[in-house]
Amino acid sequence: MSGNGSLEALRRSGRIVIVGASLAGLRAAETLRDEGFTGSLTLIGDEPHEPYDRPPLSKQVLLGKATADRTALPRRRELDAEWRLGVAATGLDMTARRVRLGDGDEVPYDRLLITTGVRARPWPHPLEAELDGVFVLRTRQDAIALNRRLTAAPHRVLVIGAGFTGSEIASACRELGLEVTVAERGPAPLVGALGGVVGQVAAELHRAHGVDLRCGVMVTGLEGDSAGRLRRAHLSDGTALDVDVAVVSLGATRNTEWLAGSGLGAGPRGIACDAGCRAFDVRGIVTDDVFVAGDVARSPHPLFNYQFLSLEHWGNAVSQAETAAHNMINASADRRPHLWIPAFWSSQFGVNIKSVGVPSLGEEILIAQGSLAEGRFTGVYGYQGRVIAAVTFDQTKWLEHYQRLIETAAPFPPPWTTVDRRAEGLRPVPADFPDPSLPTHGPTVTLSGYSPTDRRITFTPARA
Ligand SMILES: Cc1cc2nc3c(=O)[nH]c(=O)nc-3n(C[C@H](O)[C@H](O)[C@H](O)COP(=O)(O)OP(=O)(O)OC[C@H]3O[C@@H](n4cnc5c(N)ncnc54)[C@H](O)[C@@H]3O)c2cc1C
Numbered sequence: 001m002s003g004n005g006s007l008e009a010l011r012r013s014g015r016i017v018i019v020g021a022s023l024a025g026l027r028a029a030e031t032l033r034d035e036g037f038t039g040s041l042t043l044i045g046d047e048p049h050e051p052y053d054r055p056p057l058s059k060q061v062l063l064g065k066a067t068a069d070r071t072a073l074p075r076r077r078e079l080d081a082e083w084r085l086g087v088a089a090t091g092l093d094m095t096a097r098r099v100r101l102g103d104g105d106e107v108p109y110d111r112l113l114i115t116t117g118v119r120a121r122p123w124p125h126p127l128e129a130e131l132d133g134v135f136v137l138r139t140r141q142d143a144i145a146l147n148r149r150l151t152a153a154p155h156r157v158l159v160i161g162a163g164f165t166g167s168e169i170a171s172a173c174r175e176l177g178l179e180v181t182v183a184e185r186g187p188a189p190l191v192g193a194l195g196g197v198v199g200q201v202a203a204e205l206h207r208a209h210g211v212d213l214r215c216g217v218m219v220t221g222l223e224g225d226s227a228g229r230l231r232r233a234h235l236s237d238g239t240a241l242d243v244d245v246a247v248v249s250l251g252a253t254r255n256t257e258w259l260a261g262s263g264l265g266a267g268p269r270g271i272a273c274d275a276g277c278r279a280f281d282v283r284g285i286v287t288d289d290v291f292v293a294g295d296v297a298r299s300p301h302p303l304f305n306y307q308f309l310s311l312e313h314w315g316n317a318v319s320q321a322e323t324a325a326h327n328m329i330n331a332s333a334d335r336r337p338h339l340w341i342p343a344f345w346s347s348q349f350g351v352n353i354k355s356v357g358v359p360s361l362g363e364e365i366l367i368a369q370g371s372l373a374e375g376r377f378t379g380v381y382g383y384q385g386r387v388i389a390a391v392t393f394d395q396t397k398w399l400e401h402y403q404r405l406i407e408t409a410a411p412f413p414p415p416w417t418t419v420d421r422r423a424e425g426l427r428p429v430p431a432d433f434p435d436p437s438l439p440t441h442g443p444t445v446t447l448s449g450y451s452p453t454d455r456r457i458t459f460t461p462a463r464a
Pocket of ligand 1: 019020021022023024025044045046047053054055056057058087088089090115116117118119137138139165255258293294295296311312313314315317343344345346347
């Protein structure tokens with residue numbers, strides 16, 4: 001459909017299909033109806049549930065403060081939509097504009113939105129992953145199963161990987177009074193997402209709350225008994241631990257396999273799209289009828305050197321879904337770019353952690369307010385002489401201010417001082433991120449693609 005007449009026809013009686021019926025899919029569907037789309041709307045989701053919220057799964061649900069079946073996402077409005085739940089999309093024919101489903105059905109579309117998100121990366125040894133007592137945490141079913149096991153008073157829980165999810169699980173276990181060991185390959189928890197300076201504060205938090213934290217080690221094997229129940233974990237430092245629960249928190253894998261062979265630019269890093277959420281095909285040509293949003297998308301952002309950002313952030317999923325939905329039913333000139341400033345929150349060990357921008361781009365960090373020793377501070381990250389990100393531990397009220405500095409590419413270190421800046425914040429120090437070529441468990445932002453500012457050209461004049 002092209003041209004004004006056909007756009008009107010699309011808005012009135014077109015067919016829009018959304019694959020991935022979770023946060024981004026729901027918010028996109030609501031936006032489409034809000035903006036006057038009256039055609040047919042189909043949401044396809046492989047989970048049996050209507051959209052639910054994931055952040056509580058590692059927080060309130062593990063603590064028993066909410067049950068997993070009470071996490072349904074609030075609806076912003078009535079949706080006149082067809083829900084195809086419990087069935088996966090298994091293929092895409094971009095020429096015929098049809099989505100193939102696992103039950104053999106095919107669903108035609110005029111515009112398609114892909115919001116298939118990510119799934120938990122499983123334990124790499126399939127037989128060990130099947131042991132009774134080995135868990136991941138991504139879905140409502142995962143949370144129900146893990147919750148049940150944690151309330152059955154296990155002897156010791158092993159959390160493998162100390163990114164945000166792993167740290168939240170460890171925190172919940174301690175709150176439940178359980179013995180917990182956390183094994184992290186990097187030098188500290190959260191190091192991939194927030195760097196080593198902040199990672200040390202996170203490590204102290206774990207230890208102060210009674211976590212047996214082991215950094216710089218990998219879990220090399222999980223061992224079960226004759227009944228297939230997890231009994232022991234082996235670590236790369238030669239030690240072994242008696243454990244009956246292991247929660248694998250090794251990050252996420254993007255749900256793009258179903259698009260193999262479709263011609264769309266989709267792969268392990270997600271689905272590449274332009275700033276207007278239109279997907280690229282494998283030739284790097286932007287499509288006009290396939291859009292992407294949420295955790296599965298990767299899109300360029302001018303504030304981050306036009307590198308492609310993949311964000312596993314709740315707020316990004318909502319904002320990108322709204323932009324994608326708007327752009328799906330509007331003409332080029334009325335479309336909007338998705339220029340959301342990354343923002344993330346986590347609560348663990350009684351501390352409220354929030355970040356804006358992309359900390360993992362930071363070369364240096366300045367503790368602009370508060371102090372690391374007190375565990376209450378604002379860290380500002382600098383990249384090539386400008387403010388690129390900020391993180392707060394129990395100091396949320398300043399975050400908006402730092403967001404504005406990021407948006408305006410303010411100089412780093414900020415040229416003013418604050419009343420509560422301490423001696424440790426007088427000079428920036430290296431942010432201490434691990435080598436980006438080494439995989440870490442924790443980052444919820446992935447930068448990929450090509451950064452124009454990193455281009456190195458050597459000009460060699462011709463000899464006379
Ligand atoms: C335990 C946990 C805690 C979190 N805590 C925070 C937090 O504190 N702060 C924060 O900012 N973010 C947090 N997040 C991340 C946040 O929940 C995600 O960013 C958000 O859910 C992304 O929404 P989405 O719709 O893009 O993807 P998802 O929520 O992953 O949804 C994708 C949906 O598509 C389905 N799907 C996949 N493939 C197919 C297919 N082929 N056919 C049909 N359906 C398919 C999936 O099963 C899923 O239902 C947390 C996530 C988890 C798991």
